[in-house]
Amino acid sequence: MPDRYLAHRSRQERVAxxxxxxxDAGIVPxxxxxxxxxxxxxxxGRASELARDRNAICYRVNLARGDGSSGPAIVKVPRMxxxxxxxxxxxxxxxEILALLPAAGIPGAPTLLGRVASGDxxxxxxxxxxxxxxxPRTNPLDGRQLRTLLDHLHVMDMRGxxxxxxxxxxxxxxxxxxxxxxxxxxxxRSHRNAYAPETAAFCADFNVSINAFFPARSNVANxxxxxxxxxxxxxxxxxxxxxxxxxxxxxxxLHCKSxxxxxxxxxxxxxxxxxxxxxAVTSGIPIARAHGLLGAAAxxxxxxxxxxxxxxxxxxxxxxxxxxxxxxxxxxxxTDVEQLRRTLRELIRSHSKWTETRxxxxxxxxxxxxxxxxxxxxSPARSRLPASPxxxxxxxxxGGSAGSAPI
Numbered sequence: 001m002p003d004r005y006l007a008h009r010s011r012q013e014r015v016a017x018x019x020x021x022x023x024d025a026g027i028v029p030x031x032x033x034x035x036x037x038x039x040x041x042x043x044x045g046r047a048s049e050l051a052r053d054r055n056a057i058c059y060r061v062n063l064a065r066g067d068g069s070s071g072p073a074i075v076k077v078p079r080m081x082x083x084x085x086x087x088x089x090x091x092x093x094x095x096e097i098l099a100l101l102p103a104a105g106i107p108g109a110p111t112l113l114g115r116v117a118s119g120d121x122x123x124x125x126x127x128x129x130x131x132x133x134x135x136p137r138t139n140p141l142d143g144r145q146l147r148t149l150l151d152h153l154h155v156m157d158m159r160g161x162x163x164x165x166x167x168x169x170x171x172x173x174x175x176x177x178x179x180x181x182x183x184x185x186x187x188x189r190s191h192r193n194a195y196a197p198e199t200a201a202f203c204a205d206f207n208v209s210i211n212a213f214f215p216a217r218s219n220v221a222n223x224x225x226x227x228x229x230x231x232x233x234x235x236x237x238x239x240x241x242x243x244x245x246x247x248x249x250x251x252x253x254l255h256c257k258s259x260x261x262x263x264x265x266x267x268x269x270x271x272x273x274x275x276x277x278x279x280a281v282t283s284g285i286p287i288a289r290a291h292g293l294l295g296a297a298a299x300x301x302x303x304x305x306x307x308x309x310x311x312x313x314x315x316x317x318x319x320x321x322x323x324x325x326x327x328x329x330x331x332x333x334x335t336d337v338e339q340l341r342r343t344l345r346e347l348i349r350s351h352s353k354w355t356e357t358r359x360x361x362x363x364x365x366x367x368x369x370x371x372x373x374x375x376x377x378x379s380p381a382r383s384r385l386p387a388s389p390x391x392x393x394x395x396x397x398x399g400g401s402a403g404s405a406p407i
Contacts, residue, residue: 003375005173015036020032020116022114023090026114027102029066030063034065037064038062038123039118040121042287047075055184056078060075071397073113074110075125082274098110109180124386129172131173132174136246144176146256150257154260154264161219162187187406192279194215212368213296214318225323226324229327251311254308258306261304261305265305266301271294303362307359318344318362327358328340345367
């Protein structure tokens, strides 16, 4: 059912093509009349509602293309009210990001079909992405999907794109394919600013990367505390008798992360060879210092790759607790935060006494993450994303597609 604004609009005259103003066009030519017909379907309640969250409602419509063909498309409509977490209701930033993704080589993202204004409301048209949301009971993740997902996140991290909302409801899987939806909060940031003075404050964030020598935010960290943490919780095998499904998946994830860190090591080594002057100038530091920092950053990625290639039980426990810690800080569960921080510090301290040198370096990196994540509570953008998990983000519409639209 359409929201109150759209229901009111449906009692008025038909949406005219001339009334539809295309603010941002996609690469596929679409006539104004086609946009107007699709909007009319929505306001009359004839379009299937797929999902809604605090900021938008998503519908499936049949959209005619300029070549005479037609096919399913997703329409995002702003959801007005006090529940909103984003004051921007025109989808302008999301459309801008989506338009940039193909040239940036970002895989698994929707194609922008158009951002259209009709009256005082804006509509974002996207192609429909295949797949269903990961679920440990009905659509479990497997090793192929984890590798594909990390390959996609690696590209995002290399290109400086942060999605910021990689919860399960914004991820779709089909076979080995993984897709992402809802780029409402996504933003680009150039790596040339990696060592600029303002980067320290930028990294005081839930999404901070574990690599202390290349200050950045990480889509892998975002996925871990926004999605994987909850997925693993729901996967727990309480029947006993051997490793649980959650434990198997955690070790599979760490094995796959080893490959991610190998690729990041190569990326940072290449960055040192090809972009060192730009990074030094933009960050305001000497070239020699930038060269040394990027070299140390590549070495840290290689260290992480080696640790995750054959993770022991302690490393697996630290990684699992770190996901929970980021999530607890994000959700402001103060008691859990303090308990998790104490547990992690004690685990690192006790294990560093008798283990190899690389765990000591890993422990120092984790300790840095603990401090920076705690600082993120003071971020001015803190309240823009809803708390997790599940119901706090919005409920699926009964009978709707399991995974065709952002939630």
